[in-house]
Amino acid sequence: MGTHYEASLQRDIDRIRAKVATMSQLAEGSLEACLRSLVEGNRQLAYSVILRDRRIDELEKEIDRLCLEFIVRQQPVALHLRFAYVTIKINQELERIGDYAESIARQILKVSKLQATPPLDRYREIAGLSIPMLRKSVKAYLEEDAPLAREAMAVEEEVDGLKSRINRELFELCQAGKIPLEALTPLMTIARRFERASDQAKNICEETLYMVTGEYQKHPGGDVWRMVFLDDHNSCESQLAEAAANSLGQEKFVFASAGVTPRPMEPELVAFLRQKGIDLSHATPRSLDKVPNLEFAQIIVTLSSDARKALPVGTRAVCLDWSAESPCREGVAPQLRAEALEQAYRSLREQVNDVIQGVLSDQVKEV
Numbered sequence: 391m392g393t394h395y396e397a398s399l400q401r402d403i404d405r406i407r408a409k410v411a412t413m414s415q416l417a418e419g420s421l422e423a424c425l426r427s428l429v430e431g432n433r434q435l436a437y438s439v440i441l442r443d444r445r446i447d448e449l450e451k452e453i454d455r456l457c458l459e460f461i462v463r464q465q466p467v468a469l470h471l472r473f474a475y476v477t478i479k480i481n482q483e484l485e486r487i488g489d490y491a492e493s494i495a496r497q498i499l500k501v502s503k504l505q506a507t508p509p510l511d512r513y514r515e516i517a518g519l520s521i522p523m524l525r526k527s528v529k530a531y532l533e534e535d536a537p538l539a540r541e542a543m544a545v546e547e548e549v550d551g552l553k554s555r556i557n558r559e560l561f562e563l564c565q566a567g568k569i570p571l572e573a574l575t576p577l578m579t580i581a582r583r584f585e586r587a588s589d590q591a592k593n594i595c596e597e598t599l600y601m602v603t604g605e606y607q608k609h610p611g612g613d614v615w616r617m618v619f620l621d622d623h624n625s626c627e628s629q630l631a632e633a634a635a636n637s638l639g640q641e642k643f644v645f646a647s648a649g650v651t652p653r654p655m656e657p658e659l660v661a662f663l664r665q666k667g668i669d670l671s672h673a674t675p676r677s678l679d680k681v682p683n684l685e686f687a688q689i690i691v692t693l694s695s696d697a698r699k700a701l702p703v704g705t706r707a708v709c710l711d712w713s714a715e716s717p718c719r720e721g722v723a724p725q726l727r728a729e730a731l732e733q734a735y736r737s738l739r740e741q742v743n744d745v746i747q748g749v750l751s752d753q754v755k756e757v
Contacts, residue, residue, distance in 0.1 A: 402463070409456065410453060410532070416442060416446050417524070419442075421494075424495055427498050428580065442491075443488050446485060450481055457478050460474050476531070476598065480531060483593050484528075491587075494580050494583045494584070497579045500576045501580075506577070508560070508563075512559060516549060516585065519548060520584045521587075522545075527591040530594075539598040546592040549584070549585050553584070554674060556578075614642055619645070619646070619647040619648075620648050620690060620697040620701070622650050622694050622696050623653040625656050626655075626717065627694075627716050628647035629659060630659060630663075630738060633663050633666070635738075640746055650697055651677070652676055662727075662728060662731045666735075678702070689707055690710070691711075
């Protein structure tokens, strides 16, 4: 009886792993095709990636079904139960990578219509990091190889840094008139999507480590409250709100900020916060999808109407609307900017403190 059960269990596991391997090959192949399409100017490859995403989506559904059937039929425990749970999570990560590849392909089609010569060596470099990272992360999962998972995870920071360098170079090329302004956003999106693929690969590594070791790697400090401030550009109000929140010194709260379409930091804001001992001279405005652990944020504060519209669909966070006129808006005389920033800073600090006290007063003490 035991031997029959073990054989049946292993058959199911092998079947699921084979499907995950196929899905990862499709996702990896899509990223590789995107790079070739960009480098060669091959529109047909871009279209093939867009069409291939449907196959990846269908595989995601099939793998989910197999995992659920595995849980019901085999009633797994310990490692085998973690295998099923982790596979469902990794399945989602691979599907997202397929979505990123499709997005890259669509951006390539936009760029192909413009007279633009992007820094192709940089794109080769970022793809040359993120694609092998994905390959290693899936191999670590398939072979239950914890050291390989840790090795692959280490690449993610390098990819993130390279993406930032690409963005800087693109701005410089645009300012020098070497690429048209219309090509800037698509080219930046391509780099960002390759970087996001490496984020998903890192997630796969973390899930693999949990499967193999039983120790959950992600999101330490579950008793921490995460609060995100969202505005139009992450160049003024949201940065001001994050600084005001951090000044309250609440250890149980983590604050972050983002913008719908990030722009360079407002110089007046940098100068204002420097007077308060806060140095933002090297800070990089970011979009909402770059906020660490966004899916675990309990509170999202929007500071403009456009920010409200950009909230993630289905978010579980409590959403608060603090829309107000930006102290950095056009029309405010330079000599009045400092006063407007001070008033906004104090107002935001007071509102954040009210939220914090409301959270703390609602905590139920364990007996």
